[in-house]
Amino acid sequence: MLAAMSEPHSNYQRVAKAIHFIAERQLEQPSLRDLADHVGLSEFHLQRVFAEWAGISPKQFLQFLTKERAKQQLRSSSVLHAALDCGLSGSSRLHDLMIKTECMTPGEYRKLGAGMDVCYGVQASPFGYCLIAQTQRGVCKIAFFDSPDDEAAVVAELQNEWPAATLRCDQGAVDPVFAQIFSGIKAGTAPLRVLLKGSEFQLKVWEALLAIPDGEVCSYQQLAGAMGIASSVRSVASAIARNHIAYLIPCHRVIRSTGEFSQYRWGTERKQAILLHETARVAAKVIGE
Known part of the structure; x- marks a missing residue:
């Protein structure tokens, strides 16, 4: 397909x-x-x-x-702290797209998607093949993969995340979302809605990721500290690793304090590529202003 x-x-x-x-x-x-x-x-x-x-x-x-470049960015965490202090963890501007998050209630979470209709589609994106799934309430999954042979496994992963939902392929319904995310469509476009499903702690971490500015990085320690839970670095890292919505929930912007890009659910090279793309885009905007 x-x-x-x-x-x-x-x-x-x-x-x-x-x-x-x-x-x-x-x-x-x-x-x-x-x-x-x-x-x-x-x-x-x-x-x-x-x-x-x-x-x-x-x-x-x-x-x-180089690590030195990453370390330089990590030395300044004031922007992240300021964003979180201003309550920006629930909504953020990501490359000119307004993201609005909605979280499932504990009761909805326990139902495993019962009564929900989840449609999905797959396209070739600037960062490899990409599956996007959405419900009536917003995007519920974005996943990258490298080969058409991997598509079935990604769809199976989606079904496992929403075992009681009705899952269907509907490329036409998902195409506008692809365009909004990857084609730079913004003028007059409604905010992109994202539906988050996880524990209360995971939801807080995922929303905090939205406060990391486009083209910037922070460490796991800095993110935990900015959230006021400096002693919970491992728990924060675990929550980041369980993010189901690649790119829009920017877990790729969190790296080790040593400057290492570390592991990424969708591949280390892809993480580096996304950060490269964002950094170049931000630099181009600065030059153009």
Whole structure:
């Protein structure tokens, strides 16, 4: 049921391969030629594809990827604290999209989706194949995967999360959501609604993630501290790992205090790619202002 591979998606596959190579050899500061040989493109073609996808060059990304760059961002957590203090954990502007969260009640949570209709669709996104599922109350799952062969497993995961719900594929119903998230549609667009299902603690952590500004990162310790639960770092990390809504609930913006990007439910290279994309977009806005 997957649509034909889009240009942004095919470029992502090349960029992901380049990201993995750069991450493994960042201490060696690989040249553009080294990178092009590994990806199987000419230097000119790689430079063009990378810049078109990310908005910056492979060399600039190498600079972004270093631990020192990440550590510099981690030194400033005041923005996160300010956002949470102002009550912004429940709603945030994510790349010009207003996100409105709604949480299931404990009673609804126990019903496991009974009486609910969940529709889903799959498309090629700028970060690989992407499944989006939604109910009448909002988006309830976003998941990335690399191969069409993985689609069945992702759909099974969705069914496991909503075992009592009626699950159906409805590409037409989900396509507008894809466009709103990945095509930059914003003018006159209604806020995107997200339906969260989890424990009370998990919901608080997921909503707090929305306070991390676009293009920024924070550590697990900083997030726990900003939430006033500095002693619960492990519990916060566990809640982040259980996030079902990739990208919109930006768990990719949390990294280790050492500057390591650490694990990501949908792949470390994808986490790095999303952060790269966001950082480049924010930088472009600053230049344009």
